[in-house]
Amino acid sequence: MAQEPGQISSNGRKVTITAIAQAAGVSVPTVSRVVNGRSDVAPETRAKVEDLLRQHGYRRRTSAPGDRAALLDLVFNDLDSPWAVEIIRGVEDVAHAAGVGTVVSAIHGRAGSARQWMKNLRDRASDGVILVTSVLEPVLHEELRRLNVPIVVVDPAGSPTLEAPTVGATNWAGGMAATEHLLSLGHRRIGFIAGPTRLLCSRARLDGYRAALEGAGIPVDDALIVPGDFYHASGSTGASALLDLRKPPTAVFAASDQMALGAIEALRRRGLRVPEDMSVVGFDDLPEVRWLSPPLTTVRQPLTEMGKVAARTVLRLARGEELDSPRLELATELVVRASTAARA
Template identity: 50%
Template sequence: MTEPRAPRATLSTIAEAAGVSIATVSKVLNGRSDVAPSTRALVQELLRQHDYVGRQRTEPDGQRSARAFQVSGPSVELLFHNDLNAYGVEVVQGVLDAGAAAQVAVIVSRREDQPAGGTGADWVADLVRAGRRAVISVVDELSADDIAALDKVRLPLVVVDPLNLPDAQITSIGSTNFAGGLSATQHLLELGHRRIAYIGGPVTAACNQARAAGFRAAVEAAGEEVPDAYVRTGDFMFDSALKQAMVLLDLPEPPTAVFAGSDETALAVIEAARSRGLRVPEDLSVVGFDDTLMAKMSSPALTTVRQPLREMGAVALRTALRLVAGEELDSHHVELATRLIVRDSTEALREEA
């Protein structure tokens, strides 16, 4: 004989258990700010204990809203702002592994997929209704409105690999970008290269600035100068980098080596070299940044700076859970060490005939 199912929890059930009104429970579910923190915490805990699933919202076409999906048990929102690429997959794997170890569900989403016209408060209210305990954002493109809404309901935010300089009000996980740029360029200098170019990402991005600064520091320490034409910016993506690489290789005195700000950028440089009849590494040495799967699969296998993306994702998840537990962090920003991985896309400069 099977056990009868327990009745589904209702707003009334939760309100009675918490000793508050149904209206107060509704306010918590909708992310309203006019609820005392202690009351909010109690109601949220009871919602989780009772596996409360509210009424499914429907969109105009009658379909269920994916944003109203309720996950039983603790969950964390992993937020992306663009399509997933090799870089993003590594971060996701790190967060998923750490989430599995902590028995926390990880829900992957894109901010741009939210319905048009929605405010930061609307988005955060959806997260609260869905039982999210924290948000991990890969690259900090959240608006001030989004961040304020998260702060208002005390939903912790952790940013992975922030584009902008670390903000003392936002917890972030990054890597030693300057050291990575320095080691990549020193490697090329040790191989005898002096005409070394850099193709990076957005000029305003802190990670790009740090990698470029490491590049310049290494070149200048070797007593060389960096021609303005040898420093190109883009968006770390293949198409943009391909155009920049073509410009470099068409210079009257093209570089003999290129330090690329991402693996995807490095593959674009290799493709540009092939289109110009140049061999890598015989005619052009190339170093990337990230050490994604594509670095190992490229032809030739890519020399690159290993950014510990999986570890960064795992640390972000564990940090988010520490914030959920109310723990004090030693630092609002943590940087994990980078490391040069030498493969087949670099070699010693050959003497010109």
């Protein structure tokens, strides 16, 4: 059970570990580790915190020895995407090996849910936060900074507004590789179903698509770029819009595997075959896409490894270690399967 941040001092006044952390110039998790007798605190830091605890008469609530588990908070906007499961798997692998628990939360884009999560975070004195969401209000960003809890942002749905180390993938290179693959097969009218424009990863994939076309001397036709949101329905809607053009594309690059699946369904409803009538490329390489008929050509995003790197990074921050770089990008890889073929 997590140590509550507020306890009763010897003079009857409530003292919080947040106040102690601010006075010591350290994070709340560091004070919590000192209070709970954990060894992973530098001696000089421990001495400073213990001195402040004595000055303020802080008395820990009576409890069984070692009752506070080390915890990481992993926060998503939603959990209804298969790539969320891959990130959770990576974080959990590292956390389990380190003897750290993982608290997974979904805030569903609602301010109330985000505020409730923040309250829970304060109560359980988490050792670190991994954010895979872009919808935290500015006031909550400020609260995270005030708590001085180590934070890492994973950027498939990450936010550039919070100053924190980030872990991502080479989205621009992946977008370019997917488009160049279709160009190598002779396709010249290539449709693109984009992700949410507010996300850096979406814009990078679109920029990679544009760069590949420009590199091949093919003008970018904005009519071939349709909006999406990374989910199935928008892939279906986007593919339908492309098929309704006076001159439809011969290939489609969807900025996520789920949108690629929606696009394939739209093509089948029109009686079109993949890849004989239209080639389709996705982005992510979710586990199920290799079992499609035909198996999906896609850009592999190392989601599980991104989760592992994020967990290792936030644990390093919690230990007070310096990072080699505030931004890490893991390589994407084009995986060619049977959903793409030479232009008919």
